[in-house]
Amino acid sequence: MRRREFIGKAALASFTLTAGTGIVYGELMPKGYVPLLMQDPDPFKMFSIDKDMTVLNDRPWNIESKAHLLNDAVTPNKFMFIRNNGLLPEAIDVDTWTLTIDGESAKQKKTYTLNELKTRFPQYTYHLTLECGGNGRKEFNPPAKGNQWGVGAVHCSKWTGIRLRDVLEDVGVKNDAVYIGYHAADIHLSRSPDKEPISRGCPMEKAYQDETLLAFQLNGEDIPLAHGYPLRLVAGGWPASVSGKWVQRISIRNIVHDGTKMMGTAYRVPCKPVAPGEKVADEDMCIIESMPVKSLITYPKTGALLTLGQELTINGHAWAGELEVAKMEYSIDFGSTWHACELKAPVNRLAWQQFSANISFPQEGYYEVWAKATDSNGKSQPMLLPGWNPKGYLNNACHRIAVKVS
Amino acid sequence: MSKKEDFLQQLKTLSNSLVWLSSIILFIGIFILVMALNPDIKLFKSSPEITEADVEKDTIVNINSNDIKDGIHTETGFVAGDGLDEVIGNCTNCHSAKLVTQNRMSRDGWLATIRWMQETQNLWDLGDQEDIILDYLATHYAPEDKGRRENLIVEEWYELK
Structure with a gap:
């Protein structure tokens, strides 16, 4: 018996003793379950993340950043949100790691070693905005089920890898291809080997984009384990769940990929708008593609105390899924008047854009600084919550910070 | 060898075995206790490729x-x-x-x-x-009505220089 298992079992017994009650229905528990109480690693050390990050969930790991931590144009690992659907892969050997391309619409099944991928195809680097589909879920009313993300489930880091398109073309794609779906090395929460925690993908059009990468590196270093080491699909501007971590297999499908979390209500919103709390049938839910326009004030941190006459410089980022942000504005009177911010062009397509503004306050008092981005199609962020949906996706309501002037 | 001597010899063998057996049990007991109290002690060297998941599995608290x-x-x-x-x-x-x-x-x-x-x-x-x-x-864990947008909650006010 391995030591860890032994301790697990010993602890299970002691839990039974100290809690004064048996694990209810313990006999119905599949073998290999170790109650979560027995795992308490330090995620800040384990993932090398900043102590101000918020742990929403420790099994699976879901850790959120905060607006003021995201001030860098290129998000460093220590401030990147972590969203996992399953348990981390347990034994990764880069020497034996392979990527297999298969599926109904692949002209052949082909397997590449990591080294082959790195040496046979040209490499590219892009800054790509990845936002969790459920970022902002916390604000929905009635509340939506899932990790209650605030504003910090977004990052824009520098990804290096090869184009997915180059690999797909090397394998050969049949004319009837409609979608790609990834399969990865993470482990289902139930530890059942028959279940995948998540297996999503994107239409061929997105798969063929220049910026859709099979990435090996994040910000110039090996991708950290929590973000998909050693190989991650990265599809900027779409829900981050499209960017599959620890990818081992990509299937070229002749149907919309039907993997775990592609179906039902997962990463889907009602095809037609619904009233808050309304029940929506699965067949009336549509897959989220490009994320909506959004922005974040990353400086200063909310709660700033100023003196009258002191000018406030704000800055932050704005992004718009597949589109570009065309206009950035701020308001200090709850949207009665809006003022232009300075807005930079993106470093590359699908990268977030930096904005800044200098604000003077007319008199003492409590203010909120609201930020509003408008995309290249003329759509702006709503000031209130956007359309309610059962799983609480796509909250792109204006970000705001509180300021007091005295 | 008389029957008595034979018996004593057997008794001695038996008692020796018992001493050995109980020493072994005692040793295993102490070993298990030490391992349970110090989960960080590594018995076997892991493969050189240590993933953070190993760290996760390794850290088990009381x-x-x-x-x-x-x-x-x-x-x-x-x-x-x-x-x-x-x-x-x-x-x-x-x-x-x-x-x-x-x-x-x-x-x-x-x-x-x-x-x-x-x-x-x-x-x-x-x-x-x-x-x-x-x-x-x-x-x-029942829902509360939050309206369409809640007031901002500021955890900490600070002077901005």
């Missing part, structure tokens, strides 16, 4: 599961109340207690979530504990 402070179960963060044991026993095996405590649902919503976990996530039949669990969740 449990003081009955601690309750200010109405909150310390270990899990659950609200103390009727059904707490049943909730811990059934709901923290696959996922963190945090997945429960950060959510707010009606009784129907919690039931739908349990059914979804049973249909897709390998959750077992909760038997007659299901009602106890639902009562607990619907009592302590």
